[in-house]
Amino acid sequence: MTPSFADLGTAALRAALPLAIWGIGAAAYAAAKRDGRALASARWAALITFLLVASAALAMVGALVTHDFSVAYVAKNNALETPPFFTVISLWAALEGSILLWTAILAGATAYVAWRGTPALPRLGTTALAVLFTMVTFFLLLVTTPAADPFVRSEIVPLNGNGPNPLLQNHPLMGLHPPLLYLGYVLFSVPFAYAIASLILGEGGDRWLVATRRFALVSWALLGVGIVAGAWWSYAVLGWGGYWAWDPVENAAIMPWLVATAYLHSVMVEEKRRLLRSWNLSLVIATFALTILGTFLTRSGVVNSVHAFTQSAIGPLLLGYLVAIVVLSVGLLLWRMPTLRDAGAVGAPLSREAIFLFQNVVFVAATLTVLLGTLYPLIAEALSGAQLSIGRPYFDRVEVPLALALLFLMGIGPQLPWHGASRATLERQFTAPIVASAGGALLAVATGLGGAFAVLTYALAAFVAATVVQEFARGIRARRTLHGESAGTAFANLLRRSGRRYGGYVVHLGIVLVAVAVATSQSKTVEIERTVRAGDRFDVAGYTVSFNGLRDVKEPQRDLLVGDLAITGNGADERLRPALVFYPHATQAVGSPGISAGLRDDLYTILIAYDTSAQTWATIRVLVIPLVSWLWLGGAVVGLGAVIAALPQPKRREALRPLAEAPATVGD
Amino acid sequence: MGARRVLLIAVLAAAVLIGFVAVQNLASSAVYYLTPTEARERGVAAGTAARLGGQVETGSLRYDPQTRDLRFVLTDGTTRVTVIGTGAPPALLREGAGAVVEGTFAPDGTFRATAVIAKHDEQYAPPSPGTTPSHRVP
Numbered sequence: 001m002t003p004s005f006a007d008l009g010t011a012a013l014r015a016a017l018p019l020a021i022w023g024i025g026a027a028a029y030a031a032a033k034r035d036g037r038a039l040a041s042a043r044w045a046a047l048i049t050f051l052l053v054a055s056a057a058l059a060m061v062g063a064l065v066t067h068d069f070s071v072a073y074v075a076k077n078n079a080l081e082t083p084p085f086f087t088v089i090s091l092w093a094a095l096e097g098s099i100l101l102w103t104a105i106l107a108g109a110t111a112y113v114a115w116r117g118t119p120a121l122p123r124l125g126t127t128a129l130a131v132l133f134t135m136v137t138f139f140l141l142l143v144t145t146p147a148a149d150p151f152v153r154s155e156i157v158p159l160n161g162n163g164p165n166p167l168l169q170n171h172p173l174m175g176l177h178p179p180l181l182y183l184g185y186v187l188f189s190v191p192f193a194y195a196i197a198s199l200i201l202g203e204g205g206d207r208w209l210v211a212t213r214r215f216a217l218v219s220w221a222l223l224g225v226g227i228v229a230g231a232w233w234s235y236a237v238l239g240w241g242g243y244w245a246w247d248p249v250e251n252a253a254i255m256p257w258l259v260a261t262a263y264l265h266s267v268m269v270e271e272k273r274r275l276l277r278s279w280n281l282s283l284v285i286a287t288f289a290l291t292i293l294g295t296f297l298t299r300s301g302v303v304n305s306v307h308a309f310t311q312s313a314i315g316p317l318l319l320g321y322l323v324a325i326v327v328l329s330v331g332l333l334l335w336r337m338p339t340l341r342d343a344g345a346v347g348a349p350l351s352r353e354a355i356f357l358f359q360n361v362v363f364v365a366a367t368l369t370v371l372l373g374t375l376y377p378l379i380a381e382a383l384s385g386a387q388l389s390i391g392r393p394y395f396d397r398v399e400v401p402l403a404l405a406l407l408f409l410m411g412i413g414p415q416l417p418w419h420g421a422s423r424a425t426l427e428r429q430f431t432a433p434i435v436a437s438a439g440g441a442l443l444a445v446a447t448g449l450g451g452a453f454a455v456l457t458y459a460l461a462a463f464v465a466a467t468v469v470q471e472f473a474r475g476i477r478a479r480r481t482l483h484g485e486s487a488g489t490a491f492a493n494l495l496r497r498s499g500r501r502y503g504g505y506v507v508h509l510g511i512v513l514v515a516v517a518v519a520t521s522q523s524k525t526v527e528i529e530r531t532v533r534a535g536d537r538f539d540v541a542g543y544t545v546s547f548n549g550l551r552d553v554k555e556p557q558r559d560l561l562v563g564d565l566a567i568t569g570n571g572a573d574e575r576l577r578p579a580l581v582f583y584p585h586a587t588q589a590v591g592s593p594g595i596s597a598g599l600r601d602d603l604y605t606i607l608i609a610y611d612t613s614a615q616t617w618a619t620i621r622v623l624v625i626p627l628v629s630w631l632w633l634g635g636a637v638v639g640l641g642a643v644i645a646a647l648p649q650p651k652r653r654e655a656l657r658p659l660a661e662a663p664a665t666v667g668d
Numbered sequence: 669m670g671a672r673r674v675l676l677i678a679v680l681a682a683a684v685l686i687g688f689v690a691v692q693n694l695a696s697s698a699v700y701y702l703t704p705t706e707a708r709e710r711g712v713a714a715g716t717a718a719r720l721g722g723q724v725e726t727g728s729l730r731y732d733p734q735t736r737d738l739r740f741v742l743t744d745g746t747t748r749v750t751v752i753g754t755g756a757p758p759a760l761l762r763e764g765a766g767a768v769v770e771g772t773f774a775p776d777g778t779f780r781a782t783a784v785i786a787k788h789d790e791q792y793a794p795p796s797p798g799t800t801p802s803h804r805v806p
Contacts, residue, residue, distance in 0.1 A: 345672055346672065346675060347671055347672070348671050349671060349674055349675050349678065354675055357675070357679070358678070358679070358682070361679050361682055361683065362682070362686075365682070365683060365686040365687075369686065369690045372690060372694065373690075373694065373697075376694060376698070380698070386700060387700065387701040387702070388698045388699060388700045388701055389698075389699050389701060389719065390694065390697050390698060390699075391697045391698075391699050391717075392697075393693065393696070393697040394690075394693045394694055394696075394697030397689070397693045397697075398686075398689055398690050398693055401689070402686065529736070529755055529756070531733035531734065531736070531756075608755075608756040609731065609733070609756035609757065611733075617733055619733055619736075619756040621756075
């Protein structure tokens with residue numbers, strides 16, 4: 001009998017576990033004794049572990065594609081009719097597969113550090129490798145025990161499986177959003193491992209931070225783009241016309257992203273000024289702990305959420321892991337605190353480092369307040385037994401002002417020099433942006449945007465956008481004068497040669513797009529609901545919606561009841577098909593909105609209810625949501641900026657170094 | 669030294685302010701999750717935001733597509749509450765099935781729902797009759 005994919009997967013995971021445990025010891029020994037043979041053995045252990053776990057993940061894909069319902073995971077999350085694309089991505093449609101993917105990514109990062117990280121920094125890298133092996137071991141323990149064994153066999157092999165959760169097979173974004181988030185979550189393990197290694201070794205310096213800067217940036221960007229992709233999925237699938245609900249799992253994703261954003265900025269303070277050393281270590285530990293907390297919250301069933309998979313034995317294990325991480329990391333940090341002296345102190349309130357400090361405080365406050373709102377129901381239940389939830393008003397009222405404060409700091413921070421600014425500098429940097437912000441406020445008022453927060457958002461967005469344009473204009477002008485380049489070449493060279501700085505500005509521009517999209521869509525959405533019969537038409541915000549009746553559509557894996565709409569007006573001439581989708585194993589129909597997307601606004605239609613007896617009428621809800629597509633666009637711009645910032649920069653010639661970095665070499 | 673102190677005070681002031689705003693809003697945004705029986709026993713005041721979980725009583729669901737009046741009885745097996753809302757119910761809000769409604773009690777004891785929550789989730793389990801609805805899946 002030939003072994004099945006599941007047999008191969010189980011065998012691969014069982015083989016990987018002892019290798020990872022071996023890796024911990026080998027890497028730790030290699031780091032302590034500077035032993036080359038132990039290091040070589042740890043490296044091979046890392047590579048083979050990765051190959052084994054990756055094969056296990058591929059084996060799961062194989063089991064899914066061959067519809068091997070003798071595997072319980074396949075029987076639960078796949079059916080013969082499931083389209084191939086959704087069959088493959090069912091790898092991450094439920095708990096066990098997600099943890100398997102997580103383990104594979106983590107093993108990949110570990111192998112990368114083993115082969116590329118340890119030669120660069122032998123002791124630090126090898127110690128970090130031991131830390132990473134420990135994490136891999138934990139996750140391998142999950143997937144080789146009933147806690148999250150993806151290859152558990154079915155007790156009775158069904159003829160057909162249940163198919164994926166209806167919501168997870170409704171949109172191609174499911175192929176993008178979860179893996180991006182997992183990549184972002186997991187890749188942050190690398191900066192964390194280096195930070196812990198640095199603490200274990202008592203290095204006290206900044207080498208861990210410099211070595212993992214790019215990892216942190218890439219993981220931050222993947223997490224950010226993954227969050228936006230998730231918002232887009234929610235918008236395109238859930239049929240409520242919104243994209244963010246402060247659902248516990250959304251909070252779980254945004255919290256590490258917020259702390260990581262703070263970290264990416266305070267890193268610069270440490271690099272330039274050798275300040276905030278213990279603070280940066282704390283931020284890395286917090287970011288990593290929050291990724292595990294998020295996984296625990298959403299995967300253990302502790303918090304009620306649309307994303308929570310059913311409760312499983314994994315909850316207590318993740319909680320134990322989280323507690324161990326926090327206790328050990330904080331213990332290490334406190335133990336090494338005496339070696340983490342800053343080289344000086346933050347000076348003038350109007351210096352770049354001071355703004356970064358404020359920005360960090362606001363980011364941490366935003367994280368803590370989100371955390372409070374997310375955990376408060378648990379706290380209240382533990383204290384008084386009352387069951388309650390914290391609604392959107394809390395998050396909106398607390399986080400919106402903080403977000404505006406961040407937008408403001410984002411405008412002034414990059415415009416201030418390190419150490420402090422003179423009056424002349426302030427005038428030079430802020431005259432144009434202040435004029436622009438007045439223009440932004442006027443634009444908001446002129447376009448009828450309601451609410452002080454929306455107007456303020458426009459003003460601050462214009463302010464930030466102006467600072468970015470000003471920076472690019474000055475950079476291009478300088479290159480044209482110095483090197484005689486054309487404007488286009490100068491622009492490209494700014495991005496290529498000073499990618500970290502100008503990529504950062506591109507990221508800021510992306511955030512501006514997101515802010516404008518959120519402010520506009522939240523304050524100017526038009527919504528109407530109509531009960532209509534075939535042939536009826538109605539107007540909304542310049543569009544005319546005609547209802548042409550209901551149609552039944554049969555697809556192999558599902559049935560749809562489609563509302564046939566024709567959209568005209570505002571230059572549109574389109575047919576939309578909002579539908580109710582019925583899956584054979586689902587008890588509820590899933591709504592599927594019909595969306596006509598545009599840069600100016602989206603027309604969003606939902607089939608709310610219908611005449612179940614004779615299909616003579618249907619209730620249609622129509623939303624006209626302005627600028628919402630700018631949100632996805634903004635996410636893409638953030639990702640693009642991060643790519644520019646992460647790309648290796650060509651080596652500069654000494655003479656072209658900025659004066660602040662190497663004054664002595666000028667003219668040598 | 670002066671500059672440092674200014675900075676420190678500013679940071680502390682910001683932290684205190686944010687904490688104050690957060691705690692203030694936490695209390696006012698809490699929505700209690702109750703069964704109809706618990707709501708009755710606690711004597712939830714009219715106008716207080718609450719979330720009720722229960723089953724839609726068989727034979728009670730009425731929706732008039734013309735006036736958009738929605739009306740049904742939510743029950744936990746012990747206590748019945750008439751829920752009144754505006755707008756079409758979620759696609760398959762069915763009699764006998766679980767539902768969660770958000771809104772406030774009117775002085776006459778009916779519940780004015782601002783939202784009939786459509787948890788499009790196969791795993792979502794409404795509370796069984798007579799039990800306290802739980803965040804946790806049992």
